[in-house]
Amino acid sequence: MALTPVENQTPGFVALVTAAAGAFFGLFVGTAQGSGLLGIVIGAVLVGGLGFALAGMRDQERMLRWVLTAAFAVAGFVLGGLPAAIIGLLFGAFVGWFIFWLSTSRYRMHLAPYLTPGQVLWHYAFRVICGAVFVFLITPILVVMPLSFNAQDFFTFTPEMLRFDPEGYSLKHYRDFFTNDDWQQAMWNSIKIAPMATLLSVGFGTLAAIGLSQPHVPFRRAIMAILISPMIVPLIISAAGMYFFYSRIGLQGTYIGVVLAHAALGIPFVIITVTATLVGFDRSLTRAAANMGAGPVTTFFRVQMPLILPGVISGGLFAFITSFDEVVVVLFVGSAGQKTLPWQMFTGLREQISPTILAVATILVVVSIGLLTVVEMLRRRSERLRGMSPS
């Protein structure tokens, strides 16, 4: 749907803008090869010239874009082998798209007709800024993944990896993770602790959330403040307090101690998500159930529970991830026998031992992608159940 009727741009305009883009990329290629200035000039002339030449040939857009992509890929390969070929491929695809995006004025079509050129420029500049922030958010997580297949014990890309040499990649860090006793022990400890803590916080938390969402609760604000506090109080303070107190009563360094501590930390998340679900809960449903003769227990399990289940599960997932990720409290409350995965990673990072950490990190990212998907699906389901349109 086009908001604004557009006309094709002149080759001159296209050449100017593409030359600017070419100069920008040329700068990097140039500095890499030793002369930034030369890079700028060559880049500007090359891309600007392409822009000027191709701006008129709009009817052959598809074919020309393929040609450009292929040409840059080949040029890259000739100059610098496989890695350069991939960069060339991406660059060629970008240049092709950019030239025709400009020359057909597609960039203007979806914007309000009254915008001045400056505002159009700002519109796209703003998107580039936002894109940069998204890159900032996601890059660290993406960088970890390929590095975990490193054949060397380095925390950085080796020349072999950059050449896409199969020699440069291996699964040895994953093998290490699955065969090393320390890591396996840590993984099992995490798997043993997190579900128990989750069970405790979900059990108590759901009951309390239902209580809190009743219409007349005395001291509701104060109670809520206390129940949310484990999320707000800095972990180091919780850890210190629990360390002192649990060692007084003999729970320090025990499995139960760690489970209790993690359950306490997970409770705010359960409370928050479940109360949020209960806000949209239609209380007349329980009254209707009672009216038809169902006892409070039946009403709860047959009417209320199925409706708030998505909220409960996503609260549980939050509690699970809290416990599964938690390191400060377990560091103090636990002993060597309760060493969890994050703990093992923490010591590993502090002592810089092996890139096995990156393999673990990749596995954990995959796990969190899975959890994120589940939570997102549950949220939509819950909104659908409550008759809201999923957003």
Next chain:
Amino acid sequence: MSDTTHTGPVLAADGTPLKRSLARALRMQKIRALMLIAPLLLFVLLTFILPIADMLFRSVENKIVSDTLPETVVAVQDWDADSGVTPPAPVFEALAYDLVVAAERKEHTRVGSRLNYENPGISSLFRKAGRRADDIGKVYIKQFEKLDPAWKEPATFVSIFADPAWVSSRSDDAEPLFEVSETAAAALPKASTAYTRWARTIQQEDNDSPTKEDPWAPVYLALHNDLAANPQAPSAFGGDAQAALQAVSTAIAAGEVETTTAYDAFVKIDEDWADPEVWRTLKTYSGAYTNGYFLNAADFQKGADGAELRPESERIYGTLFLRTLLMSLAITVSCIVLGYPVAWILANLPSRTANLLMILVLLPFWTSLLVRTSAWKVMLQQQGVINDTLVWLGLVADDARLVMINNQFGTIVAMTHILLPFMILPMYSVMQTINPSYLRAAKSLGATNWTAFWRVYFPQSVPGIGAGSILVFILAIGYYITPELVGGTKGVFISNRIAFHISQSLNWGLAAALGSILLVVVLALYWAYDKIVGIDNVKLG
């Protein structure tokens, strides 16, 4: 139903007045709600609130000195700390009795390290003295035994000091805790106390019996001092005990006994025991409760005239608190700067695209903290991804790689990344509710883009900024893991110091005091957050 003639209060179906019936129903409802909340409340109180309270208590508790050195603490109260002279002899004697018990229980080093926090060097005094405490008064043992061979027998001591009831109730298999006789307590007060503490200590620590062991040397010292002070004391006893005591007493009166004092013994162990400063420290921290940890945490120390600021070179916590605050502030500001455009674009894009982009925000949010911190370690290292890329691009020379980790920059970058979702999510939920037609209205009334944003849109988005900022600031101020891993020495927070005191220096009181200060700051912010946003409105994802 049709009968509406009566004029009394409106009645419910069961005949009670409707008002009362309603009140009862309401009360029932309240109780039921509270019953549902109670288990969790109890759970959180026990597993979370109580530990925090315990920590607060530990930050003022100082029982270790008075528990370990009970007699010394009492004796030293009479000494004037400002007099500039060492305390009188009884104080040293009391310390000898206390230390020999503490050394047997291996507690003397703990008192030493406690006082060492306040006056560095005391720890070694206590360690040395504890090791040689049972030599104090040793000179008397041989002399006593020479005067009367009965002193070689443990039974002699038992017959002097033990309560007859205790003697008759004990057997070799089962021995109740030692009880001192009233006679001995009256006639030989110091020796009775010293002997009783010795007897009980060996009973509890070594499972020995006082009937089988000779007491340690300080008991002889006490006995000598008692007899010297009260030559008539032996007459209170009968039999062999009296004879043995009398022999010693007579010899002392005749000046035939070579004497020693606890003071000499301590000064021989280490001459710093004669230093009044050491004793001032001991006296200052002899109370069961102290504000010393808090003073320490605020870079103060207890000087001659109350609290005073530490010398410039020893002030670390003020700097650390300030650094924690400033860096948290820097992180919050960079989160606002980076988060605002993203939240804006998420709130203004069509929902399908926005949801897709939302994943890019939520994925870091859901990814393990350790994963993200290790990722930043990988990125920021000198041989890391960013430096490699910059070198490859020729922007940085290979021998001049940027130092981006183990300093404040590394901490700020990594923590901004980690906390950014906590800023974006509240901002996003506020911006979603801002009606875009306000902006259009402003523009149609002639406002420029900037004016429309600054005067119309921005004020409406301030609650989101406030909520996100407080949340990020609260989380940042107490962070431990990330500064520990990427902060080096210059980029650590107060939390790292707390962890250091808990697990390495073992100065738990100071850790608790630092924690309490941090807790107060966070709770103040929490309160502000509750006022501005309301805790009910916290949203996740």
